[in-house]
Amino acid sequence: MEIIVLGTSAGTPTRQRNMSGLALRLRGARQWVLVDCAEGTQHRILRTPLSTMGLRAVFITHMHGDHSYGLPGLLASAAMAGRSDPLIIVGPPPLRGMIECIMAASELSLPYPLVWLTPGDLADAPLLPELAVDATPLSHGIPCWAYGFTEADIERRLDTDKLRLDAVPASPLWGDIQQGRNVTLDDGRFIEAHDYLLPPRPARRIVVAGDNDQPGLLAAAAHGADVLVHESTYTEEVLQKIGPGPRHSSAMRVARFAEEAGVRNLVLTHFSPRYQEGGAMPLSLIDDEARAHYRGNLLLARDLDHYVLDRSGVLEYAGQ
Template identity: 65%
Template sequence: MELLFLGTSSGTPTRQRNMSAVALRTRGARHWALVDCAEGTQHRLLRAPLSLMHLRTVFITHLHGDHCYGLPGLLASAGMLNRTEPLLVVGPAPLQPMIECIMEATQLRLPYPVSFLLPEDLPGTPVLPDFTVTAAPLSHRLPSYAYGFTEAQVERKLDLDRLRADGVPASPLWGEIQQGRDVSLPDGRRIAAEDYLLPGRRPRTVVIAGDNDTPELLATQAHRADVLVHEATYTQEILEKVGPGPQHSSALKVARFAAEAEVGNLVLTHFSPRYQEGEGPLSVSALETEARTAYAGPLFMARDLDHFVLGREGELQRGDT
């Protein structure tokens, strides 16, 4: 599984950071999904190995501008590329009339169909070929959601001992069995693939949360998730000064929750523009230091165009963009 961050600032962009957007795909796949689409996302995509022609689904966590104002332009650009494949957009209820109003006001006509789905209608709906997707409501000034992506299928190894014991000769048929397909042997026997496959590993799960001042709302969805991507807009000190009005989280709050939920890897993002690179109380390093006091697992402070690869055993590493 791969994650590519296209924006990691909150509210407004900085010289180093665009606003929220992150791409997700199965390792090496052409098709991909996008979670949030701030203004400027298209510019980041110009430096990414992703094509709008292969975008399958857009997930919007909530309707604050730093998470969705780039969506109309992205839809228009895909049309100008002569995209014809349907595109699904998942998000809160007001998203569809917002997009339709913009399209009508600007006379935007797309050469491909766009459909909309509410987060609460995700269960049982096949929105991506490689993942099952869930949504969990969060606590913010507008309805906000976290999206959980779990592998729909995992590779399984052949039970070689049983194959040999049952006299199934080594041949290309073994490859068919490993793909889960039943086969007929030269002697006429019909082989059920399921009988000759060892149990697979645990499917990997990545949870990408929207703005949220109560990480504990993710207790079920993020429990033992391989990766949690969550906003850490402030340090705890600044959060207490700002007060509860903005309804954001501190690095400390998220880190404490991630430890309790046994999250495998924690990626913090959506940093207030007041936090710059370097050292000091108003630096991204200060956010990282605070988080490390509560979370002992692998911790990453997302940067724009960071490319992460999640290995089969749940190890997360930065890769090449």
């Protein structure tokens, strides 16, 4: 599974960082999904291997502009590129009204259908054959969600030792068995495929959270997750000075939760613009605070970072 980060700034962009957006796909696949779509997201997409033609679904965590204002432009650009396939949009109920109002006011007509769903619909509406998607309510002043993405179709390897032990000759039939198809051998024996397939590896799971001042709300969603992507807008010291009004998390709070939940890979994002490399408040402050409370694989996201989650659950930086 792959993660491509499209924006990592909170509230407003900076010279180096756009606002929230994250792409996820199975490795090397043409099709992908988008979580949040701030203004400027489509420009970031142009600097990746992704295409609006391969976009399967958009998941909006909440209605704040730094997470949703780029969606109208993205829809229009996809139309101008000639998209015809349906596009699934999952988000808070007001999202549909906002987009339809903008489309009416700007006389935007799309040559492809939009399929509208809310986070509450996900339990009853399987969306993608390759990914199971679920939603968890968060705490942020306005309705906000995290989305969990779990592999839905896990390949199974042949038990070649058992095949040889049972004198099943190596032939193209082995390929049929690996695909789960029962076969009949030339000697008349009937072979049930599941008897010759090894147990599947654990399904990989990535949880991408919207803004949230209570990481503990993700206890169930993060259980068994390989990756948690969570906002870390401030250090704890700054958060204490600002107070609870913005309803964001600190690096310390997210790191403590991830450590307690046993999350193997933690990606922090959505940093306040006050944190600037080379400035009086460098991002190393957030990094140092998180590492003091989390012993797993910690990554501070940068725009256009590309991460690969391998089959063993290790998340590695793969460049920009």
